[in-house]
Amino acid sequence: MNPLTPQRFAVPDVTPRPQPGLRGIVIVASAVLAILVDTTATATVNTGLPYLQAITAASPDEASWIITVFNAAYYAFILFSPWMMARVGRKRLMVSALLGFSLTSLLLAATTDYPLFLALRFIQGAFLGCIFVPAALLLFTSLHVRALKYAPPAFVFVSLSGSTFGTVLGGYFADEYGGNYVFVPGCLATLFTALLIAVAVNANDRPQPGLRLDAIGLAFSVATFGAMQYLANEGERRNWFDDPAIVAGAGVLAVMLPAFLVYELFVTREPHVDFRMFARHRNLSVGGVINVAIGAVGYSVTVFVAYLQAALGATPTVAGALVLVRLGTYAIGVPAAFFLITSRKLDIRAVVIIGVVGSAAGLAAFSQSMTTTSDLDAFVGLSLFFGLFFGMMNQPLGALVIGSMPLPLLAAGVSIYKLSSPIGLMIATGGMQTVLDQRTASFRSVLAGDISLGRPAVDRYVHAHHGSASGLAAIAAAQAQTLAYASVMLLFAFIVLVVVPIVFFAKVQKPGAPPANV
């Protein structure tokens, strides 16, 4: 590329077109449904993964690819979807992506062949990646003037709810009907949403057929996210760099990530991602980094669900339901944060800090309550408490990342908002699984050292169970595992506190004179 030739970015049409009456309500509902489908679908399949592994007769090594290929395509296409929307138009993209997702879900529900399963998962991920950004834009551009004020909290609440809801939905379908059925709700929901959009939404945005496909950039993006996801899934299981596959994965990431950045920044004339917007819009960078941290904390849900199932014997449905109760207080925390900010009672950073401190306290309380003999009911109140502050923390972030962008960059802002959280989740998946395993081993070794017949409790147990050493070892292992879960939960509490110094980098201007009338 000639360095003097300016880069050309695809800017999707964001002209507001609210419709009156029932049609307007249907359009907004279909946009919300599409956002919910997107956030629910991933969590649903993750919950049912052990069942899918059994159905496709995949080894543990192979099962990891079921998640990896899906997420590689999903994340890459979230970044790519603003370009797609500009190129083919919002309605055409949404209907095609929803129908494509529905069809691939149907095929996945009927497939047991592993290679075909992987291919379909990649295609399914690509289709799903094209839904969130156009759905968010459809929502924002379909609201009437008076409703626009409420767009950020409503959007954040819907986004938060979807992933929480997906965990319980996936658990329920896997429990009740078996693995392949985890694809059925997504299939039906996307089909229904596609029909709603096809009927209600006008195709009145202007596609830009002159845009050139950034195929090389897209390939770099898929390879980058694929490598990241592979390392996150497999790193700890393969003992990180002791395994040549992990070394190879890290090598791919080390080459592909810089190649992706350099290619998009300096080589191509028509990149599909404008990385320079992070430099131009400070709040996008700050909000993105905070969202990565919050995404990492999102892995606490996986740890909590694993603890409930392993230590307390909860089914996936019950474990999901205990996570789902948070929705009740998300519904309070998100509007409360919105009210505090818009009424100028508190600075946006103060609201984030309150949310962070409350969330950290909630995670610490979870950590304290996680024992091998805990009562499931004890976590209901904690989940409600955590949900309140987690909701408060998330609401301003949506406003920071999406709201602070100029209108032409709205699609790009939404894609960064959507993508930053899973990046944090990927980092946490790899890192926390390692910490969890190391803590488990450490606690086991400490407990083993403490088990001697000299201790009255151990002596009583050995006599009561006729000297069963294996039973004693199992109790010690379970105890070590639970202590590890609790310590990791406490670590999440510290991680979330990292947000506090970062939020001070956000650019927040002081309230000035009221804006002039036009």
Place this chain on the structure above:
Amino acid sequence: MFERIVAIVDGSPTSHYAIGASITIAREDADELTFCITVDPELSADGVGATCFAELAMLLSRQMLDEALQRAHTSGVPHATGRILQDAPARGVVSFAQAQGAGLIVLGLAPRIGILRPFIRSLAEEVLRETTIPLCVVRRPARGRLNRRILVPIVDDDLSQLGVTYAVSLAQNFRSSLLFCTVEDAAGERSALSALNRAKAEAAAAGVAADELLLPKGGGISDAIVRNADVHACDSIVMASHVREGLPRLIEGSVTEAVIYSSDVPVVIVRAPPPSADRVANRM
């Protein structure tokens, strides 16, 4: 009579009807018609992270104003302008209307769930609370002219007298005929008839044709007003309102409010200056 009319635009279907009604009125009697749209100032305020939503709101507002102005110009209203007000809806419109010396504010009334009605104020009620500028509330598309025949519900009190005086001047200006109606009340038929006679006499003195209608006691007053507006082919209703507040509003409700939520024809509401203003005037 009105000189300046302010019409509130918000993109809702009833706002489209209000635009139509304001154009019809302005074509007959107004020097200037201004379409106003209010954008929440919080959207544009710094520090709440809503830059793109503020841009969306401004873009949308300009689109809606352009459409309204286009309608006004093609309907033969040359002096139509548009304003985007960054303020709370009622406060912004009232301040602007007062500053402009507007003679009428026209707005569309969005439907509301009945059960919430006693607890949530409509924009029409909020505007009424803030100003004594007459308010024209539109719920349905206008049928032809708006002031050919006007229904004027009255009772035997000072507030109704305000409504009568306003309706008579409106009819005089638009060459309309009036239909005064009242309900037999506890004081008996004589009190109702005397109110009707006084209203008719005032109309006659101004050279305005007027009929009377005595409604039997019983049944809902607001229903009777709306039904008779339809039966007697009236194309608007003029009423005076108490603008009740707090507990009285919750307990007694308001006939005006009930009428505006069920009338198919535009309702023009006039209200007396607030008591505080009277007290200040008396002291002076």
